[in-house]
Amino acid sequence: MDEVHEGVCETHIGGRSLASKILRAGYYWPTLQQDCMHKVQHCDYCQRHAPVIHNPVEQLHSSEGLKKKLEDSKGEWAELIPEVLWSYNTTEQSSTKEIPFRLMYGCDAMLPVEISLQSPRTASVNEDDNIENRRTELDLVKENQNKSTLQQLAAKRAIAWKYNKKLKPRTFLEGDLILRKIEDVQKPPGHGKLSTNWEGPFRICKVIGKGAYKIQTLDGTILPNNWNISSLKLYYS
Structure with a gap:
């Protein structure tokens, strides 16, 4: 958990995203979600750089944390671009329910923690099965991209509906x-x-x-x- 949250890439993502990333890497324990939440809440860096977001669920998935990290770095922001892009491309996005890396290449990125501590997919690799599975993943890339596009459109429509529901129509008459x-x-x-x-x-x-x-x-x-x-x-x- 420490390695994924603040290790080589220093992603410092939210609790839910942290748990999701660890789960995708092949690790699990019964209190995974709770422990990840606790980790973020007691991380000094996360508390100092936490964006002001009133919706807690939004904060867990939002890229505002990455934006805040770049803003706080001032003139050194260029040096942070690789780790910020890595964090963004390997984290599930709330608008698409997908990971940008997986949408592009058809599979999850290999996290550094899987190399240093081993994971099921690095510990038991079968070359023949790996090649066959990779072909299947590549065949499904376009389908997953289309599903992600539909998910994004649905999210936009839901936001527009919620906004328009509170919107009061405004009109003028001749002579106003x-x-x-x-x-x-x-x-x-x-x-x-x-x-x-x-x-x-x-x-x-x-x-x-x-x-x-x-x-x-x-x-x-x-x-x-x-x-x-x-x-x-x-x-x-």
């Missing part, structure tokens, strides 16, 4: 007074952080549909182009 967002390309030189990001008021002169509107100034001058509702908000005098 609104403010227009100042896009970055429209900001004049010297536009500071404390400057306003909205300008107006303007008036809705035509509802085009699907969130698009024609707007005009208060003196009746119609502005060119259509404006999306994401760039507009109600003006309260």
Whole structure:
């Protein structure tokens, strides 16, 4: 457990991912999950560099920990890229329920701990069976990639459904007074952080549909182009 968590690659992954990686390497004991959770909770490095994530399950699988590790390393981040990529490519991703290395090559990566401490697949290797099994794995690579794609699409739809469920539709009517967002390309030189990001008021002169509107100034001058509702908000005098 120590070797996988903080050994040669210093992955420092979450408890559930740690248990999953150890299990895939061929090791098991009854308190595996509990011990991995305890290991992460009492790891000084993990506690110092833990990302602020309110959902504990998300924290176990999230790549935010790897991102945080790179951010904290400042100018030395380039030296950490190999171990960060290794950790990412050998850890199950929550969006696909798959391991990037396995999706690419059709099999799990050989972890350093399997060489130093031995595992079932390194201790009992049969060359003939290994070649046959490898051919089967390569035949299934495309199928596993397709399944992973569908899993990712399902996860995205679930997130979108949850977001849209709480979303309140917003529309404007002709004659409504609104403010227009100042896009970055429209900001004049010297536009500071404390400057306003909205300008107006303007008036809705035509509802085009699907969130698009024609707007005009208060003196009746119609502005060119259509404006999306994401760039507009109600003006309260």
